[in-house]
Amino acid sequence: MGIFVKVATAGEISANSGKLVEAGGKQIALFHVEGKYYALDNNCTHRGGPLSEGEVMGAEVECPWHGAHFNLESGHAVRPPAAAGVACYPVRQQGQDIEVEV
Numbered sequence: 001m002g003i004f005v006k007v008a009t010a011g012e013i014s015a016n017s018g019k020l021v022e023a024g025g026k027q028i029a030l031f032h033v034e035g036k037y038y039a040l041d042n043n044c045t046h047r048g049g050p051l052s053e054g055e056v057m058g059a060e061v062e063c064p065w066h067g068a069h070f071n072l073e074s075g076h077a078v079r080p081p082a083a084a085g086v087a088c089y090p091v092r093q094q095g096q097d098i099e100v101e102v
Protein backbone atom coordinates (compact mmCIF):
# COMPACT_ATOMS: atom_id res chain seq x y z
CA MET A 1 0.00 0.00 0.00
CA GLY A 2 1.16 3.49 -0.79
CA ILE A 3 0.84 6.61 1.24
CA PHE A 4 -1.57 9.50 0.75
CA VAL A 5 0.13 12.74 -0.23
CA LYS A 6 -1.52 16.16 -0.28
CA VAL A 7 -1.51 17.49 -3.83
CA ALA A 8 -4.11 20.25 -3.83
CA THR A 9 -6.67 22.17 -1.83
CA ALA A 10 -10.40 21.92 -2.46
CA GLY A 11 -11.55 24.76 -4.68
CA GLU A 12 -8.15 25.06 -6.35
CA ILE A 13 -9.28 23.13 -9.43
CA SER A 14 -12.37 24.41 -11.22
CA ALA A 15 -15.13 21.95 -11.94
CA ASN A 16 -14.62 19.81 -15.04
CA SER A 17 -10.95 20.56 -15.38
CA GLY A 18 -7.58 19.15 -14.48
CA LYS A 19 -4.28 20.19 -13.00
CA LEU A 20 -0.77 18.77 -13.13
CA VAL A 21 0.47 17.77 -9.67
CA GLU A 22 3.42 15.76 -8.42
CA ALA A 23 3.40 13.03 -5.80
CA GLY A 24 5.95 10.35 -5.03
CA GLY A 25 8.06 11.53 -7.97
CA LYS A 26 5.17 10.94 -10.38
CA GLN A 27 3.52 13.46 -12.67
CA ILE A 28 -0.17 13.10 -12.04
CA ALA A 29 -3.18 14.66 -13.72
CA LEU A 30 -5.73 15.51 -11.02
CA PHE A 31 -9.30 16.13 -12.19
CA HIS A 32 -12.31 17.63 -10.48
CA VAL A 33 -15.69 16.52 -11.80
CA GLU A 34 -18.97 17.19 -10.01
CA GLY A 35 -17.40 17.37 -6.57
CA LYS A 36 -15.26 14.25 -7.04
CA TYR A 37 -11.56 14.02 -7.74
CA TYR A 38 -9.70 11.59 -10.01
CA ALA A 39 -5.98 11.01 -10.49
CA LEU A 40 -4.35 9.54 -13.59
CA ASP A 41 -0.79 9.40 -14.88
CA ASN A 42 -0.26 12.66 -16.74
CA ASN A 43 1.40 11.12 -19.79
CA CYS A 44 -0.82 9.74 -22.53
CA THR A 45 0.23 6.23 -23.57
CA HIS A 46 0.09 7.19 -27.27
CA ARG A 47 2.88 9.81 -27.53
CA GLY A 48 3.03 11.28 -24.05
CA GLY A 49 0.51 14.11 -24.37
CA PRO A 50 -0.28 15.95 -21.09
CA LEU A 51 -3.65 14.66 -19.92
CA SER A 52 -3.87 17.38 -17.24
CA GLU A 53 -4.37 19.83 -20.13
CA GLY A 54 -7.03 17.71 -21.77
CA GLU A 55 -10.72 18.48 -21.94
CA VAL A 56 -12.94 16.69 -19.45
CA MET A 57 -15.93 15.13 -21.21
CA GLY A 58 -18.26 13.50 -18.74
CA ALA A 59 -16.42 10.58 -17.15
CA GLU A 60 -13.52 10.82 -19.62
CA VAL A 61 -10.60 13.08 -20.46
CA GLU A 62 -9.51 13.77 -24.02
CA CYS A 63 -5.78 13.89 -24.74
CA PRO A 64 -5.01 17.39 -26.10
CA TRP A 65 -2.56 16.04 -28.72
CA HIS A 66 -4.43 13.47 -30.84
CA GLY A 67 -7.77 13.00 -29.11
CA ALA A 68 -7.50 9.66 -27.30
CA HIS A 69 -9.98 9.29 -24.43
CA PHE A 70 -9.29 7.79 -21.01
CA ASN A 71 -11.82 6.82 -18.37
CA LEU A 72 -11.28 8.94 -15.26
CA GLU A 73 -12.19 6.17 -12.81
CA SER A 74 -10.17 3.34 -14.33
CA GLY A 75 -7.54 4.95 -16.55
CA HIS A 76 -8.66 2.63 -19.39
CA ALA A 77 -8.15 3.86 -22.93
CA VAL A 78 -11.62 4.15 -24.42
CA ARG A 79 -10.90 5.87 -27.75
CA PRO A 80 -7.92 5.53 -30.15
CA PRO A 81 -5.21 6.34 -30.98
CA ALA A 82 -4.10 5.26 -27.47
CA ALA A 83 -4.30 1.48 -27.10
CA ALA A 84 -3.14 1.11 -23.50
CA GLY A 85 -4.60 2.70 -20.40
CA VAL A 86 -2.81 4.93 -17.93
CA ALA A 87 -2.25 4.22 -14.23
CA CYS A 88 -4.90 5.58 -11.95
CA TYR A 89 -4.53 6.42 -8.27
CA PRO A 90 -6.90 6.50 -5.31
CA VAL A 91 -7.88 10.02 -4.22
CA ARG A 92 -9.40 11.14 -0.94
CA GLN A 93 -10.46 14.44 0.55
CA GLN A 94 -9.45 15.21 4.14
CA GLY A 95 -11.05 18.49 5.14
CA GLN A 96 -9.82 20.93 2.52
CA ASP A 97 -6.91 18.74 1.45
CA ILE A 98 -7.02 16.60 -1.68
CA GLU A 99 -4.70 13.62 -1.29
CA VAL A 100 -3.50 11.01 -3.77
CA GLU A 101 -2.19 7.58 -2.82
CA VAL A 102 1.13 6.79 -4.49
Ligand code: FES
Pocket residue numbers: 044045046047048049063064065066067068080081082
Ligand atom coordinates in the same frame (compact mmCIF):
# COMPACT_ATOMS: atom_id res chain seq x y z
S1 FES B 1 -0.33 11.72 -27.36
FE1 FES B 1 -2.32 11.39 -26.58
S2 FES B 1 -3.49 10.80 -28.29
FE2 FES B 1 -1.47 11.06 -29.07
